[in-house]
């Protein structure tokens with residue numbers, strides 16, 4: 335046997351394998367992705383940008399559909415925080431769907447419901463962080479304020495301050511090193527406490543004799559002038575503090591992108607791009623964009639909610655002239671195949687000790703497939719079936735999709751989960767497949783443009799050929 339090379343498993347860097355046309359595609363896609371993520375600073379804004387692009391590409395709101403024919407492109411939005419895009423297949427829904435499912439919420443800092451206070455010449459906002467942030471990373475950086483306020487008169491107001499270059503930003507202070515002796519002695523995880531993430535929103539007093547309220551009053555006057563808000567409106571608001579600033583290229587070769595919220599908007603973007611370019615698939619193609627993944631997928635917009643299976647029921651009813659059949663719904667779900675499209679932890683050369691190198695996602699070596707997530711003995715894992723992975727492997731290898739399998743990190747080092755295990759409850763095949771990220775959950779994370787491109791190619795191949 336001469337060709338021993340064939341016996342070994344080897345990984346490649348995408349950049350060394352793709353041709354010039356694909357290399358151009360890597361940079362073009364990176365540029366479009368930056369536009370997407372800059373427009374998608376919150377889950378609501380992500381859904382709006384997804385719907386905007388969907389409509390631009392001929393997708394129609396399901397509420398405006400009379401019938402679903404092969405090739406019909408439509409979308410559904412749940413409470414402004416989830417979206418589902420579909421391209422109807424030649425086969426009926428009960429034969430199963432090809433689903434790519436991501437999430438559009440990212441770790442951030444939410445305002446409390448009664449957030450505003452003044453102290454020692456400053457006006458501040460009390461917060462409660464959302465998702466797994468490392469709190470020390472969110473101090474002393476420029477921050478933006480986004481969200482939705484429901485006023486007493488029922489008016490719904492969009493708030494967005496901090497990303498326009500003429501906007502002010504917001505700020506959470508940290509101690510000066512000169513006075514940080516006690517803080518320096520604390521564990522990193524305790525050095526900045528949740529109740530210390532107070533955001534400065536103002537520093538000038540109103541012209542008032544009431545010392546106890548004049549700083550607050552000034553902020554309230556400005557908010558009232560801009561949004562018609564009064565203080566009680568905070569109670570009925572969802573206001574989020576996110577890093578201010580746009581995405582940027584990283585490195586002198588511009589091979590990477592730094593942005594807030596790659597987890598998981600980079601997978602949302604790549605699946606969106608793939609489904610927007612899809613025509614006449616065999617099986618109905620679904621791009622699913624979920625909320626609340628970072629806090630356990632609960633609530634009416636989290637993946638534990640029934641919104642997706644309710645939608646599938648609706649599609650079956652439309653396909654069958656208004657006659658809903660539960661058996662068909664159950665078959666549709668169980669016959670489906672899904673890529674849970676969430677980011678993977680990239681192998682960081684500065685912190686290799688947390689990864690097991692042979693089973694870690696290397697930056698630039700392709701879309702990462704994670705057979706199982708979970709922690710401490712695969713606990714909580716959706717451990718995908720070898721038969722399903724085998725089918726994907728053949729398809730990807732035949733189609734020039736460069737992929738690598740990965741684990742989050744070393745066994746017993748930690749762990750995490752995605753929406754994979756929730757969808758697997760319907761008895762569908764699900765495996766995690768997404769973009770490797772460095773500094774996951776930091777205010778700014780980084781990805782390789784080559785991996786973003788290859789993830790898009792993987793989803794496109796899945797929709798077209800699986």
Ligand code: MN
Nearest residue numbers: 597598676677
């Ligand atoms: Mn994620």
Ligand code: MN
Nearest residue numbers: 441597628775
């Ligand atoms: Mn995450």
